[in-house]
Amino acid sequence: MSNLARSCRMSLSEAILRLVDRGYVAPVAALVPRQTYRYAVCGAINMGLDALWYAVIYNFVVARRDIDLGIVLLTPHIASMGLVFPITFFNGFWLNRHVAFRRSPLAGEVQLFRYALSIIGSLLITYLGLKFFVEICGIWPTPSKVLTTAVTVAYSYLAAKYFTFRGCDGA
Numbered sequence: 001m002s003n004l005a006r007s008c009r010m011s012l013s014e015a016i017l018r019l020v021d022r023g024y025v026a027p028v029a030a031l032v033p034r035q036t037y038r039y040a041v042c043g044a045i046n047m048g049l050d051a052l053w054y055a056v057i058y059n060f061v062v063a064r065r066d067i068d069l070g071i072v073l074l075t076p077h078i079a080s081m082g083l084v085f086p087i088t089f090f091n092g093f094w095l096n097r098h099v100a101f102r103r104s105p106l107a108g109e110v111q112l113f114r115y116a117l118s119i120i121g122s123l124l125i126t127y128l129g130l131k132f133f134v135e136i137c138g139i140w141p142t143p144s145k146v147l148t149t150a151v152t153v154a155y156s157y158l159a160a161k162y163f164t165f166r167g168c169d170g171a
Contacts, residue, residue, distance in 0.1 A: 016095070121152075130145065
């Protein structure tokens with residue numbers, strides 16, 4: 001990576017970190033460790049972007065239609081989830097690595113591999129949640145996606161803290 005690219009990445013991550021930490025004030029600081037707070041803010045940013053991209057892709061790209069891949073027919077909510085996933089994956093990894101767990105001693109390649117493994121659990125929860133909320137409960141796809149994403153928060157935090165970015169000392 002060039003020095004210019006490294007400098008730009010660091011500047012962006014430092015700017016986001018400063019912005020995130022501006023909200024770490026009493027009473028939040030008295031109740032929540034800084035690392036957990038950073039993770040929650042990064043997760044909220046990623047979850048908001050995920051819901052936004054999901055709504056755009058569901059309504060305008062997939063256009064609420066089934067997608068026939070020949071060997072499988074994807075419902076619009078599952079096809080949209082599949083298209084949103086890479087965006088959310090890399091955005092979430094970057095935020096976690098450079099803001100929430102920035103002092104992890106693990107190499108970036110190790111973190112990325114472990115992040116991919118932990119995301120498999122989140123993806124499974126999301127898939128099953130969408131199937132349940134949309135197809136069994138009859139809830140609209142976008143609110144179903146938001147509900148399902150919220151279910152993964154505890155799992156994702158524990159996986160990040162104790163597996164993906166293990167050894168991070170916090171702030």
